[in-house]
Amino acid sequence: MPEPLDAYELRILAILQVDSSRSNADIAREIGLSEAPCWRRIQRLKRDGFIRAQVSLLDRKMVGLNAQVFALVKLNQVGRSNLSEFSETIRQFPEVMDCHVLMGSVDFMLRIVAKDIEAYERFFFEKLSQLPGIQDINSMVALSEIKSTTELPLVP
Incomplete structure (x- = not known):
């Protein structure tokens, strides 16, 4: 069972689910952590399965699926x-x-x-x-x- 999420991790997840291309430095600055602890938290979130994948969301109509x-x-x-x-x-x-x-x-x-x-x-x-x-x-x-x-x- 993974460890419970703290407020920083919830904020990281909220940021990444809007834009997963944001840099670690940018996320760390926004949530008020230094880069190393922010990076470790993101790695834990991936390792423990909170982050399943980082993908690009396509517009179905733009690719012809109407x-x-x-x-x-x-x-x-x-x-x-x-x-x-x-x-x-x-x-x-x-x-x-x-x-x-x-x-x-x-x-x-x-x-x-x-x-x-x-x-x-x-x-x-x-x-x-x-x-x-x-x-x-x-x-x-x-x-x-x-x-x-x-x-x-x-x-x-």
Whole structure:
């Protein structure tokens, strides 16, 4: 179990999740630490898994992925007994950005991106609906995006 986060570490995480390209010196100056202790804290946060990766967030529409679809997937009894098989297969589809196991009337919620609705239709008929154990898929097309963030609400 990792050590609990202190106020400095929470501030470091808050800064890095907004802009992970900031230098150690810049972060140290902002939070009021010298560079060496700041660097050690960042290394600990990486080592302990608080920081999973440092990536560039792309604008999906700028790269031609104009359709965003949420699919609610319900498995039949046989499918539920093979949740790990379904999960492993879903991980292989690059169109699936997020996959969550749900409690309630459906088993999974997927967020899928595609070039357009026709591309999603091909994905749906050629890949998603072909998976064994699926009872029902309810697809909902997102018309617009009101809020999308990767920033967790950290409170120091």
